[in-house]
Amino acid sequence: MTVRKNQATLTADEKRRFVAAVLELKRSGRYDAFVTTHNGFIMADTDNGERTGHRSPSFLPWHRRFLLDFEQALQSVDASVTLPYWDWSTDRTPRASLWGPDFLGGTGHSRDGRVMDGPFAADTGNWPINVRVDGRTYLRRALGDGVRELPTPGEVESVLSMATYDMPPWNSASDGFRNHLEGWRGVNLHNRVHVWVGGQMATGVSPNDPVFWLHHAYVDKLWARWQRRHPDSRYVPAAGTPQVVDLDETMRPWNDVRPADLLDHTRHYTFDTA
Amino acid sequence: MPELTRRTALTATAALAAGAVAAPRAAAEDHHHASPDSFDEVYRGRRIQGRSTGGHHGGYRVTVDGVELHVMRNADGTWISVVSHYDPVPTRRAAARAAVDELQGARLLPFPAN
Ligand SMILES: [Cu+2]
Ligand SMILES: [Cu+2]
Numbered sequence: 287m288t289v290r291k292n293q294a295t296l297t298a299d300e301k302r303r304f305v306a307a308v309l310e311l312k313r314s315g316r317y318d319a320f321v322t323t324h325n326g327f328i329m330a331d332t333d334n335g336e337r338t339g340h341r342s343p344s345f346l347p348w349h350r351r352f353l354l355d356f357e358q359a360l361q362s363v364d365a366s367v368t369l370p371y372w373d374w375s376t377d378r379t380p381r382a383s384l385w386g387p388d389f390l391g392g393t394g395h396s397r398d399g400r401v402m403d404g405p406f407a408a409d410t411g412n413w414p415i416n417v418r419v420d421g422r423t424y425l426r427r428a429l430g431d432g433v434r435e436l437p438t439p440g441e442v443e444s445v446l447s448m449a450t451y452d453m454p455p456w457n458s459a460s461d462g463f464r465n466h467l468e469g470w471r472g473v474n475l476h477n478r479v480h481v482w483v484g485g486q487m488a489t490g491v492s493p494n495d496p497v498f499w500l501h502h503a504y505v506d507k508l509w510a511r512w513q514r515r516h517p518d519s520r521y522v523p524a525a526g527t528p529q530v531v532d533l534d535e536t537m538r539p540w541n542d543v544r545p546a547d548l549l550d551h552t553r554h555y556t557f558d559t560a
Numbered sequence: 561m562p563e564l565t566r567r568t569a570l571t572a573t574a575a576l577a578a579g580a581v582a583a584p585r586a587a588a589e590d591h592h593h594a595s596p597d598s599f600d601e602v603y604r605g606r607r608i609q610g611r612s613t614g615g616h617h618g619g620y621r622v623t624v625d626g627v628e629l630h631v632m633r634n635a636d637g638t639w640i641s642v643v644s645h646y647d648p649v650p651t652r653r654a655a656a657r658a659a660v661d662e663l664q665g666a667r668l669l670p671f672p673a674n
Contacts, residue, residue, distance in 0.1 A: 328645060329671070333635040341634075398664055419630075419642050421667040432647065459635035469646070470634065477646035488662070490630075490642040 288357065288555035290507070293370035293384050293500055294377055295558065301389050304370065305405045307363040308496055309412050316359055321417040321493045323539060324352070328490040333457040336529045338538055343452040343522065344531035345468050346509045347548040349502050351540060354554055356499060368555065371503035374479050378436040380429040390497055392429070399426035399485050406496060415486065415494050425495060426485030433481045441473040446508065449516050456523065456530045463512055463519075467505065476505050510551050511560070521545050599653045606663075608656040622656050627668040631655050642671060 296304070311317040327339030327348075339348045353369060360367045377384055385392045391404015401424070406413040408424035415423045448463040458470035469477030479501050480487050486494040493499070513519075525532045533546050598611040606625055613619035622629045622641070630642040631652055638648035639655040643662045649655050659668070 325642075329630055329632075329642060332632060418669065419671065420663055420669055455635065457635050470648075480646040488644055488646060490645045492645070 288368045289558055290368050290503055290555050291370050291558040293372050293389070294382070296370055298388065303364050303367050304360075305389065307360045307367045309405060310363045311359055312413060318417050320352070320356055321491050324493050325417065325490040333459065337457060338531055341458040341468070341470065342530055343456055343464055344537055344545055345464060346506070347521070347545040348537055350506050350509070350548045350551065351537065351543055353499060353502055353506060357555075369499055369503045371507050372497065372500035373504055374436045374501070375439045375442050384497070384500070385429070394427040394485055399428050401425045401427055401485075417491050417494065419489055419491060427487065427495065428484030430482060432484050432488060433478055436482050437473065437475045437478060442475065442508065444473060445475055446512050446515055449519050451519055451522050456527060467508060476501075506551070507557055510557065513549070514560075521549060597652065603657050603660050606660045608653070608660060610652045610656060620652070622652055624656060624659055624663070624668045627670055629656060629659050629668060630671045643668075
């Protein structure tokens with residue numbers, strides 16, 4: 287059974303295996319297909335048009351399924367590997383072990399944002415940025431530059447306390463849990479973390495930075511916590527909503543999976559802690 | 561609310577840019593086509609332009625040194641671009657300037673890239 291662990295608790299061997307599996311997906315070309323898919327959705331999802339991956343109720347089930355695909359790809363390389371999560375409300379500085387040279391490497395050089403250490407630094411030759419929106423082919427970060435502070439535990443708590451999953455108009459203007467977690471409204475959780483990391487993480491091609499998966503694994507865990515906190519709250523909308531994925535409608539690009547199929551994460555994985 | 565600072569990298573890259581200060585150009589010669597929200601200026605050494613492309617679909621094009629920048633309007637009227645996708649700013653011009661800040665002199669690739 288797949289258990290997703292807090293990145294801060296990984297052993298040296300677990301970090302090594304995770305990194306090696308990610309690098310192998312990159313080498314084989316499978317990694318970049320995930321980046322392309324994500325950018326395609328982020329550019330196409332609009333507030334007044336069809337919206338699936340972002341700025342809509344299906345933000346959470348869409349990313350849950352996207353992460354499952356990626357985790358299964360990792361496991362096809364090394365069956366012992368699972369996706370770790372990054373609790374950014376706790377490990378909230380560039381000095382966290384997450385950013386160590388034995389794991390993701392640190393922030394970028396102040397001049398050009400280039401990450402200089404760790405397994406994903408351009409100098410290793412193992413991490414070319416191929417799916418990109420500008421001419422730069424090296425991984426970049428600017429930890430804490432675009433926005434000074436990561437969300438606090440109190441801010442996370444304030445969003446988890448919202449009992450309604452989502453609300454009309456089912457987009458970036460919505461009130462409710464989903465949009466506050468996504469960050470278009472209110473204290474801003476998920477979006478702010480992308481901005482805090484900077485570099486490719488602040489762009490449509492954000493999965494170019496492996497921290498993308500650890501960030502979204504924690505967003506996904508917050509959804510699970512919210513479900514336990516509000517057992518009577520449901521995914522909405524239930525049916526008949528133009529441009530929006532209802533509970534029993536299939537989601538692109540898979541076309542064979544519905545939000546209803548993804549509400550219970552324990553069919554696929556569990557977490558190390560509640 | 562957290563303080564959303566503009567990128568502190570600004571100061572680091574300002575020295576690299578040919579002109580560190582935004583210098584609005586004289587209104588384009590085809591001013592009769594210009595919508596009120598069009599712009600054309602050199603910002604930190606890069607030419608940024610935004611103008612409506614006509615047609616009944618309300619098309620609009622933002623470019624950085626002539627290369628189109630993918631921008632998107634949020635329901636509340638704010639804007640984002642593909643190089644700054646999680647950080648809404650008030651106008652398309654602000655999105656173009658944020659893109660120049662983010663690019664740090666790099667050229668934009670035409671989208672969809674690759
Ligand atoms: Cu996404
Ligand atoms: Cu994200």
